Amino acid sequence: MSFFKRLGALLSPPQPSCVMHYYVRCRRCGEVIKARADLRNELSIEYGEDERPSGYSYRKVLIGSGRCFQAIEVTMTFDPQRRVVSREVTGGEFVAPDE
Ligand SMILES: [Zn+2]
Numbered sequence: 146m147s148f149f150k151r152l153g154a155l156l157s158p159p160q161p162s163c164v165m166h167y168y169v170r171c172r173r174c175g176e177v178i179k180a181r182a183d184l185r186n187e188l189s190i191e192y193g194e195d196e197r198p199s200g201y202s203y204r205k206v207l208i209g210s211g212r213c214f215q216a217i218e219v220t221m222t223f224d225p226q227r228r229v230v231s232r233e234v235t236g237g238e239f240v241a242p243d244e
Contacts, residue, residue, distance in 0.1 A: 165229075167219075169237045174213035177240055180205065184227050191222070200224045207237075 165182045182188075182203055193199030201223040206216050217237040222230045232239065 166242075168240045168242055169207060169217055169219060169234055170240045171209050171213060171215050171217055172237045173215040174209065174211055176209040176211050176213065178207050178209050178217065178237075180207050180219070182221070184223075188223060188227070198225060200230065201227060 163183065163185045165184055166179065167182065168177050168179055170177045182205070184201075187205070188201035188203050190198050191200050191202050203219070203221040203223065205219045207219060208214060208216055215236050218235040219232070220235075221232040224230050
């Protein structure tokens with residue numbers, strides 16, 4: 146990164162955190178998996194009917210570290226400001242960090 150770019154990055158207002166951590170519990174073995182979504186690199190733009198960006202979508206398949214090979218599919222949608230609109234897990238469920 147060039148000096149000026151870095152300076153620009155320092156001067157720009159603080160960005161909302163671009164990495165979101167979340168926890169998913171495997172429905173089969175109960176393992177809680179900590180995962181992260183990089184909101185800058187892992188989101189796909191969704192287009193609305195007027196062909197303008199309507200938000201973002203995120204999809205990831207998680208597999209626990211234990212002996213269980215249950216694939217847990219996480220799908221989330223975001224509004225244009227990258228706030229979560231809906232989220233869904235197949236093969237598991239979202240849990241709060243302290244559970
Ligand atoms: Zn499992």
